[in-house]
Amino acid sequence: MQPKNLTDAQLLYDTHRVDAMVQSMAGAIALQHPEGSELAIIGIQQKGVLVAQTIKVHLQKRWPSLDISSGDLDVGMYRDDLSDNPAPTLQPTSIPDNLEGKDVILVDDVLQSGRTIRAAMDALLDFGRPRRIQLAVLFDRGQRKLPIQPDYVGELLEIEDDQFIVVKTLEEKAGVGVYLTFK
């Protein structure tokens, strides 16, 4: 699905801007969860994991003495298009032991149809019963196919159907950020 190269890609947001967006999302999460101790930040494989880790870094700065619970979730076994496409490559899943009573923040890079989030919620509920699940996404590009809305959004993006957002690793310094490219 992802484009092979980024030669025709246009850099939309550089590392600093992405980091500022994530920081403001972390701020909004902290505002709604002043205790922090009940939070579990769960990134959806693969790019959601990057965003979740960055959110956690910012939250950790806020609450240095708190060990914020976090995890990674692969939704490959829960997708609704498994018979139509080659089987997906499964990525590691690691979910905190006890989800009971937790406020889970599911994190992904881009929200579009909402199908990944549906799969992620089903997958997550097989690990336990959190008190609530909220959704944080770096970009919401609209075009929803399911009644799913994010609770925390980095930015709304209005782009053409044939355009594609690529989030590159947020940790490296040079030449990274969020790219806009064509399918």
Add this chain to the structure above:
Amino acid sequence: MSWERKHLLDIYSLSSEEILTVLDTAKGFKQVGLRSIKKVPALRGKTVVNLFAEPSTRTRISFELAAQRLTADIVNFTAEASSFKKGETLKDTVKNLEALSADILIIRHSSAGAAHFVSRVVNASVINAGDGAHSHPTQALLDLYTMREHKGDLRGKCVTILGDILFSRVARSNIWGLQKLGAKVTLCGPPTLVPKSLESMGCRVTYDLKDAISNADIINLLRIQHERQKRSMFPSLSEYTKLFGLNQERLSWARPDALIMHPGPINRGVELDSEIADSNRSVIMDQVANGLAIRMAVLFLVNGGNHLDDSSGGEGES
């Protein structure tokens, strides 16, 4: 890499990347088995048929549980209670099963090539669960998984397969799989069951047990299959045990960290001592547990769509 095969018919035609894809996918499914909810909806609404024209307990049950854990419906069809007894051909049987909208056929048959044949006459995906002395791909995959779990990367590792190689589909599939992953394979057993000609598969053949096991990282013992031997290939079971049975004394020739494997069912006191089978050096129960994860992975992979080539079974193993 992504998996594009519709069937799993043998190990020979898989690339090392494809083998590693199965093993990596199985890792995810092994994790599912550790959760309190051990089921995922990946094959919801799909029908899987276990077509076993030859006796089997662990493979059949393993596939059955694997399909159930993927939320598929599973039907068991065994030779003893089937229309095979009434003279129906294999082709007619599988066509009938397909008419019941079977999506995946798992087949075990005493004839080499049965799974390849079935894959050519049905539209369903076909998984070979053992065909004669030809191939048993999921057994080889679960053995490779277990070896990697304990010994890491298999490149350069020495693996000794001991026992009845001639009649063993497990041996053939293991040999191909191990070589594709870069391991060095030694075969050992009575000359009647381990002909020198097996060297043409790229293995070392030796009839000296000490030589065979002293340098091995892994010792895979195979069952002596009395039922497949039309005529006796060695004078008696006790003579086999006397020459090739693994006991504590002989195990001391091997490296202290050598792994002991056996695909089961074990003939206790024939291929190996009970003491060794039950010791912490044996990973026989790990093999059974990993088999479930491997079979879930294989069902998951062949269930994927957009197959490049429907006849992607390969040419078969020697």
